[in-house]
Amino acid sequence: MxxxxxxxxxxxxxxxxxxxxxxxxxxxxxxxxxxxxxxxxxxxxxxxxxxxxxxxxxxxxxxxxxxxxxxxxxxxxxxxxxxxxxxxxxxxxxxxxxxVLGLFVWQSASPPAPTPQKTFLRVNERQALADGSVVELKDGSRLDMRFTSGERRVRLTGEAHFTVAKNPARPFIVEALGVEVRAVGTAFNVRVDAASVEVLVTEGKVRVDEPARLAAMSAPTPTAPAPAEPEVFLTAGQQVVVPLAASAPAPVVATVSKAQIRTALEWQTPRLQFFETPLAEAVTEFNRHNPNPLVLADSALGSVPIGGTFRVDNVEGFVRLLELTVDVRSEPRADGAVVLKRAR
Known part of the structure; x- marks a missing residue:
């Protein structure tokens, strides 16, 4: 056969x-x-x-x-x-x-009628857990909780930032595709990717256990050999990427700068989400959250439909994307405002 x-x-x-x-x-x-x-x-x-x-x-x-x-x-x-x-x-x-976030889309065919909405500000879901810990979940992420008297265990799909309430008697464990991140009281970020689990500590200390080490520690026989992989500990300002492939090399702990931490956590920044939204309304929403306003010099521009998701503090990026995708040019004013005009 x-x-x-x-x-x-x-x-x-x-x-x-x-x-x-x-x-x-x-x-x-x-x-x-x-x-x-x-x-x-x-x-x-x-x-x-x-x-x-x-x-x-x-x-x-x-x-x-x-x-x-x-x-x-x-x-x-x-x-x-x-x-x-x-x-x-x-x-x-x-x-x-x-x-895609921040990409404008115009379709020649008529799209389905969108659900009417006037609230454009989008923030990540924050969950206050029963033990006093706080979790902030990135869009599309999911958390399953299994708390017992001996431990606080959660199973993560996607990405989340955890601020863990201290309780030495009940360690807080994040499980992600076979990798476990163990903390007592600390703050850290976990990102589950296609082939790896990334852990970034912003406060305190955590221990990261790989699947091979966990399997060795849970072997049923008392004569089981010690885990082949050494323990991996992270403190504030450190990061590790644990590959999921069986033949991958051992993970290496790296020290990251404050700028790198800000970049890794910028998904936490609130965003404005638009779908076939008139440009005039999008401009109004940006102006609610920024000191330097956008001004439409041509009223006809206000009816141009736009779509996408944008950081509330990234006005300059929003303007540059308009210039690249719409017939628009921008002119800064001395008072800090930015005037949007039709390109000639």
Missing amino acids: SSPLPASTDTIDAAAAQWIARRDRGLSATEQDDYMAWLRADPRHAAAIARHAAVLERMMGLGAWQPELSAEPNPDLFAPPARRPWRVLAPVFALAAAL
């Missing part, structure tokens, strides 16, 4: 796109186990997830792009299609485009 043929690249890519979509809305405990089994079944699976996730990550980075740090965003993301329409691109790119 012949062996089954290996899955084609197209089949793997389609499955990877589906897993990315599931991860975005949050994996259940059973789905997390299935996801790990699928990743380990074929090395091409992790490569496909990483490839598609990199595309999505690259596009989502536009939401935090600030012109004062780089003169231009990646031009490929704004270049008009030269050879083929977007409809023929692979499904994963459609998924990435649908989730």
Whole structure:
């Protein structure tokens, strides 16, 4: 009897796109186990997830792009299609485009009627846990809690920042794709990616246990050998990336700067979210949260529909994206205001 043929690249890519979509809305405990089994079944699976996730990550980075740090965003993301329409691109790119932050979208076809909304400010979900700890969840992330008298355990899908209430008798454990982050009273960020778990400590100290070490510590026989991997401890200002691949090298603890910490946590910044919103309304919303106002010199510009999600404090990035995607130019005034005009 012949062996089954290996899955084609197209089949793997389609499955990877589906897993990315599931991860975005949050994996259940059973789905997390299935996801790990699928990743380990074929090395091409992790490569496909990483490839598609990199595309999505690259596009989502536009939401935090600030012109004062780089003169231009990646031009490929704004270049008009030269050879083929977007409809023929692979499904994963459609998924990435649908989730991108800060990217304007105008469609020639009439879109479905949006749900009327006048509240554009979007903040991350914050949960006050029963023990006094506080969790801030990034969009699309999910948390499952299992508190007992001996420990406080949560299972994370996505990314979250934890501020843990001190209780030495009940350690706080974050479980993410087989990796465990153990703390007593501290503040730290955990990010679950396609092929790794990233931990960043902003206060206190945590211990990070890899899947291999956990398996060795939980061996049923008392004569089980000591865990092969050393303990990994992090203190404030340190970060570690734990790869999920079985053959990956041991993680290395790195010291990060305050600027790097700000970059890693900038997802916590409140954002303004628009969908087919008239530019005049978007300008009004930005002006609510910033001291230097935007001014529309041409009233006809106010009816131009825009869409996207933007940091409330990133007015300059919003203006630059308007200049790149709409027939608009900007002129700063001496009083700090920025005037938006039609480009001539």
